[in-house]
Amino acid sequence: MKPPEIVRLSPGKRVLFLTKDPDLIRKQLAGELDLTMDDLTVDDLLDDINTDAMTPAWVCFSHRPEDIARDAYAGLIVDGERLFGRDALRDGGFEVIVSGVRKGVGSSRETAVQAEKWSGIRIAIAASFAPIHARNNVNQGVLMGDHDMLRRLQAGDGVALEEFCDGWDPISRLVIRQGGLFPFAKALAAGEIELPRPETGERPMTMAEKILAGHLMTIGEGAGQGEAEADGAAHRYVKPGDAVVVRVDGGYSHEFTTAQVHYFLEQEYGDDYAVQDPSKFAVFEDHLIYADDVPKMRGFIGKIDVLRELQRDLQQHTGVRDYSAKDRVSPGICHEVAREQLIEPGDFIQATDSHTCMGGVNNALAWGVGATEYANLLHSGFTQVEVPESIRFELTGELADGVTAKDVMLHILLEYAKPQKTLNRVMEFTGPGLRTLSMDERATLTNMATECSARTAIVEADEETFRWMAEWRPGADIERMRRRAVRPDPEAVYDGGVFRIDLSAMRPMVAHPGDPDHGVPSDPTNGAFVDELGAVDIDIAYGGSCTAGKIDDLEFYHRVVEEAVEAGLRVHEGVRFLIQFGSEAVERYCREKGMIETFERAGVQLIQPGCGACIGCGPGVSESRDQVTVSAINRNYKGRSGPGRLYLASPLTVAASAFTGHITAYRPGMFVRTPAPAAV
Ligand code: SF4
Secondary structure (H helix, E strand, C coil), X not given: CCCCCEECCCCCCEEEECECCHHHHHXXXXXXXXXXXXXXXXXXXXXXXXXXXXXXXXXXXXXXXXXXXXXXXXXXXXXXXXXXXCCHHHXXXXXXXXXXXXECECCCCCHHXXXXXXXXXXXXXXXXXXXXXXXXXXXXXXXXXXXXXXXXXXXXXXXXXXXXXXXXXXXXXXXXXXXXXXXXXXXXXXXXXXXXXXXXXXXXXXXXXXXXXXCEEECXXXXXXXXXXXXXXXXXXXXXXXXXXXXXXXXXXXXXXXXXXXXXXXXXXXXCCCCCCHHHEEEECCCCCCHHHCHHHHHXXXXXXXXXXXXXXXXXXXXXXEECCECXXXXXXXXXXXXXXXXXXXXXXXXXXXHHHHHHHHCCEEEECCHXXXXXXXXXXXXXXXXXXXXXXXXXXXXXXXXXXXXXXXXHHHHHHCCCCCCCCEEEEECCCHHHCCHHHHHHHHHCXXXXXXXXXXXXXXXXXXXXXXXXXXCCCHHHHHHHCCCCCCCCCCCCCEEEEEHHHCCCEEECCECCCCEEECCCCCCECXXXXXXXXXXXXXXXXXXXXXXXXXXXXXXXXXXXXXXXXXXXXXXXXXXXXXXXXXXXXXHHCCHXXXXXXXXXXXXXXXXXXXXXXXXXXXXXXXXXXXXXXXXXECCECECCEEEEECXXXXXXXXXXXXXXXXXXXXXXXXXXXXXX
């Protein structure tokens, strides 16, 4: 519904303050207390409310927003119990919800906003919002304001809608004014609104800017969606902050998200909805393939089956590429298969998962979006974007033996992401050091852009890029790929700065539980991660996920395992070492190279392709608080991979630790036995 020009509180509706004191929340939910901004300060309000607290992963097994709303804030646990009972938010009669700073941090899940909106919330008040969460609010038509605006609203004053649009780009302002993304798209198709035209003149551009400029669309007044036309000739330049409409080359969703996309398209455009061009869009069955192996998830298998069924419905209805599981075996993790088979240099790709950024390894621009945005672009073939700023990393030197791209990313997280240099920016990787890395290792760099809170990452193409493309896609038009590849202009502007990283100075890193930016380097003399915690014994070593299930990662695991097996070792007693392939192709490669036998001899548990690692739905998740995992995945936010403590490390460190029983950096030859001295 379109919001009014002057926004006021509705008679009979209430304001919910999410206070640090849980008793105050309980009393408000019970209808025993109503607060105003005059009763509190911003410091009394909860900060950093995580989207996992708003809608834990199990809540997302429902696809209808009204069902999701019933368990709003189910992840807000106090003294082991849910603070919000079932339907508590909806039954409270609230229309405004208030918190402190950085509302909506964590994963990009749109269900967090849906849970509030479908419980009756139309205004979210906070000192600041996490960028993706804010975008989801805009798309869902939930207004965002600050505490001063709330003070005026509670005093009975009206607040101009224009104030709720402050700070947003011109297209997002139109979306806010229309009441969300779908009403905006319909108004656009009906010719009721006109888009601002980009006016940026000739300028040097970064790789991301070049791709967006090359995908610009112009939609004239009165033009329908299908009539939108590419306008590469008239406006070929963009700059950060420009609000533009761009053609989308392709994308994908998986069984955790597709059901909502299908549902939204049916709701908005009817059962016979059509999509613009299904040829380069796809669905994957990869995220929940092993959910029934996780005890906590077994109660949701019925709901997961419904999600799978709805994904099949969308695929059959639209004709998008089908990467469904066969006999319960997935063809692979969406991001891995997409880079192997789908994404080309110069593409603009959108998909419903936060590690979509991995596609940047193919010299493409790719990032994750919510189900609403994805449904809209699948239907229309285009989307609206505010051109992001970029930060450039020029890699020099060469990694020492035993150091990997994962260690580089844990270093970048510590040195650049933690102080927010990468926040919402495109991370551009270039330089002579980049050319020493394989495509798989480069993919680790782009994959973890999301942990850096970056918009995405992109890698400059070189001969290795096109050699790899030719190898993976026999018969593909490599010359066309060369023509579409982008390079940064020499004078391109990097608002985030240009930084040199000497790869030869990198050391194995491990990140402590809680956040991927809690990294420490290893002691080069003994491979120990010396810090305040001392030696860390482990229960689980996991190698897999979109970050670490590629061919090179399997080569890393194999190198260590082979060395250990030759030294007569097996996986350390009491440790489970699990390795999961990223795709069918990766598994085939390992079989052909004879790697499987080595893994089996060492006692490694091998798992078919799939993910779910960071949503508590896959192999390798812990089952109790006292378990310790060292994992080659990408993120270790509290509770996302089970209740235990999760350390992040490289595939080499994970494999070495599986044999020593405690977190240990791999040192080349560390398991090779010194021959006994010859008898005299
Ligand atoms: S690690 Fe796996 S489950 Fe987590 S966001 Fe990436 S692809 Fe999805």
